[in-house]
Amino acid sequence: MTISFRRKAAAVTFAVLGLTLAGGGIAIAQPAAKAPEAVQPAARANGSQPPVSAESARVSRALTAKATTLAAATTLTVVNANGTKARGTGTVIKYGVGQYEVQFGYVVTGGVYVATIGRPDSCCVPPSGEVAVAPRLQTSNGVFVQTRNSAGVAADLPFHLVVHLS
Incomplete structure (x- = not known):
């Protein structure tokens, strides 16, 4: 035993x-893993944001004049493929194919942004694709959203955006 x-x-x-x-x-x-360098999205060749337009700057100034910093809030916005707001809060500006900016009446730089491809109506399954979100450069109350089809090519797709401030 x-x-x-x-x-x-x-x-x-x-x-x-x-x-x-x-x-x-x-x-x-x-090999020792090298930490990715902190690069602003505008510096990236493939995922760069367009420059802030005059309309975007005007809307941002108007909203920022009334802007407050919220302690905690969750904002929901649904955007059509053509860049018009279907429902929710915020102002939508469409820059180009698959490039959108959503601005809010408060500062969102410290928030969490989540987006998904989704239809604005209650019908059917949304088209396949990809969506990416980032803080809008030089705009403290804006979020930049980029949509692409399943092949990775920029495409106008409807999306749902959630911004959570904690």
Whole structure:
């Protein structure tokens, strides 16, 4: 009995030691991961934001004049593919194919932005595609949204946007 217990204990010890060394060996064998550089979206070649238009700056100034910093809020906005607001809050500005800016009457730079491709009506399944959101450069009350089709090509697609301030 004691012999089989000793053998099992030794086997378990060697197994744990082997797994520990194997895991450590993998971690050591991998090159040190380089942290991604903090780059503004405008500096990226593929995902750059268009420059702030005169209309965007005018709307931003008008909304910022009345803007407040909210302690906690959740804002929902539904936008049609053509850049018009279907429902919700905010002002929508369409820049180009698949490029939208949604501005609010309060500062949203510290918020969380979530968007999904979605139809503005209650019918049918939305078209397939991708959506990306980012804080709007040089606009503290704006969110930039970019939509693409399933092939990754910029496309006008309807979307739902949620902005949460905590």
